[in-house]
Amino acid sequence: MKAVVKTTRGHGVEVIEVEAPKLKDDEVLVQVEAASICGSDLHMYEGMHAYEWVATPVILGHEFAGKVVKVNNPAHAHLINSRVMINPYVPCGECKNCQRGRTNLCDHGQGAMDKVPAKSLQYGFRQNGGMAEYAAIHYQNVLPIPDSMPIEVAGMLEALGIGVRALERSEIQPGDTAVVIGPGPIGLSLIASLSNYRLKKLIVTGLSADEERLQLAKELGATDIVYADQIPDVEAVSKLTNGEGADHVFETSGFHQSLVSGVRMCTKGGELLLVGISAKETVLPSHEIVRGEITVKGVYGVTEQTLRQTISMAASGKFPYQKLISHVLPLEKAVEGFEAGVQKQGVKVILKPLC
Ligand SMILES: [Zn+2]
Ligand SMILES: [Zn+2]
Numbered sequence: 001m002k003a004v005v006k007t008t009r010g011h012g013v014e015v016i017e018v019e020a021p022k023l024k025d026d027e028v029l030v031q032v033e034a035a036s037i038c039g040s041d042l043h044m045y046e047g048m049h050a051y052e053w054v055a056t057p058v059i060l061g062h063e064f065a066g067k068v069v070k071v072n073n074p075a076h077a078h079l080i081n082s083r084v085m086i087n088p089y090v091p092c093g094e095c096k097n098c099q100r101g102r103t104n105l106c107d108h109g110q111g112a113m114d115k116v117p118a119k120s121l122q123y124g125f126r127q128n129g130g131m132a133e134y135a136a137i138h139y140q141n142v143l144p145i146p147d148s149m150p151i152e153v154a155g156m157l158e159a160l161g162i163g164v165r166a167l168e169r170s171e172i173q174p175g176d177t178a179v180v181i182g183p184g185p186i187g188l189s190l191i192a193s194l195s196n197y198r199l200k201k202l203i204v205t206g207l208s209a210d211e212e213r214l215q216l217a218k219e220l221g222a223t224d225i226v227y228a229d230q231i232p233d234v235e236a237v238s239k240l241t242n243g244e245g246a247d248h249v250f251e252t253s254g255f256h257q258s259l260v261s262g263v264r265m266c267t268k269g270g271e272l273l274l275v276g277i278s279a280k281e282t283v284l285p286s287h288e289i290v291r292g293e294i295t296v297k298g299v300y301g302v303t304e305q306t307l308r309q310t311i312s313m314a315a316s317g318k319f320p321y322q323k324l325i326s327h328v329l330p331l332e333k334a335v336e337g338f339e340a341g342v343q344k345q346g347v348k349v350i351l352k353p354l355c
Helices: 039-046 074-079 157-169 185-194 208-220 233-240 256-265 286-291 304-316 331-342
Strands: 002-006 014-017 027-036 064-071 083-086 134-138 142-144 177-181 201-206 224-227 246-251 266-274 295-298 325-330 348-352
Touching: 002 331, 014 331, 039 331, 064 074, 064 134, 083 157, 142 304, 157 185, 157 304, 177 185, 177 256, 185 201, 185 208, 201 208, 201 233, 208 224, 224 233, 233 256, 246 256, 256 266, 256 286, 325 331, 331 348
Parallel strands: 177 201, 177 246, 201 224, 246 266, 266 295, 325 348
Antiparallel strands: 002 014, 027 064, 027 134, 027 348, 064 083, 083 142
16 A cells, blocks of 8 residues: 655655555554644654654654554454544553543553653554554544544644644633734634634734734634734733733743743733744743733643544534635645755645545
8 A cells, every 4th residue: 555654763764565464453443534744744754853762664644534444353343334534543541641531541560750752642642543544443443423424624633732722721611802922723723713712802912924824813813913023922912911821821832932922922921832843941930920820731632532522523514614724635745745844835734536
């Protein structure tokens, strides 16, 4: 079968013929119909810096959906022909984080103080993923999706889940004001998810060079755009909120100065959710965090609960997720898709092995 493989630790990926997967005990065979390219896939495409924990060679793809076509254990026969999306996390089910439902943080009982991606993050990283014609997946990791959902949307549910996880971690309520820093794929998907929360204001900040993505943010439901290279972003948020500041700031850019701005954009008692990953350590104005009782929270990955919530949000038709799809390419053209992603063209690139 054809697959997108990270064969070496250097630049690039290869679309090559590999052996079709053989099913182990509790695995089912998923015929992949759509897989999307994530920011982490782009990082791995450019080289494996900070991805020492990823095994190579590995078939990439942790955001994907398709149809179950074969099972190994007759007890899972009912899954055959179901349309499913894949949860890339394989938790141990026993550790403290698993017992509290935080399967996105499960380290299989080891390494809880190492803040690297949880050991439960498997498909597309530590085990073969879904940028291929077929994938062998544990039966507990396939989640049913409704027939009515476009397969391209199903293929990016895991990515949409990151924004949904941010909402789960937040105290957001109708009538609040929110800022999303950074109009990248995660920032835009968050805006799409926030568009239905009846917020007083939903402000997006970015650079003039992000013009297309900022205009898309407006289409998705942002009420105001702040061009952070034209006007100090904190000042702009202050003006737009009559000096009140924002109840919730979602930082998705990972740019260190934006983290500082994020604290300052908050109203007293507000919260800053860090979704983007910063390349370097950042000093935050701690006196302001203390005096303003600002809550700073990290947001990472998704749980099964997050994914089920994301499936139901996408199935409701109330969120403009489809507008995030900018490219639909056959698997053979994966490199074209990765290049588009690296050059920040469009938003979500969907690969379709069957087209
Ligand atoms: Zn992802
Ligand atoms: Zn666990």
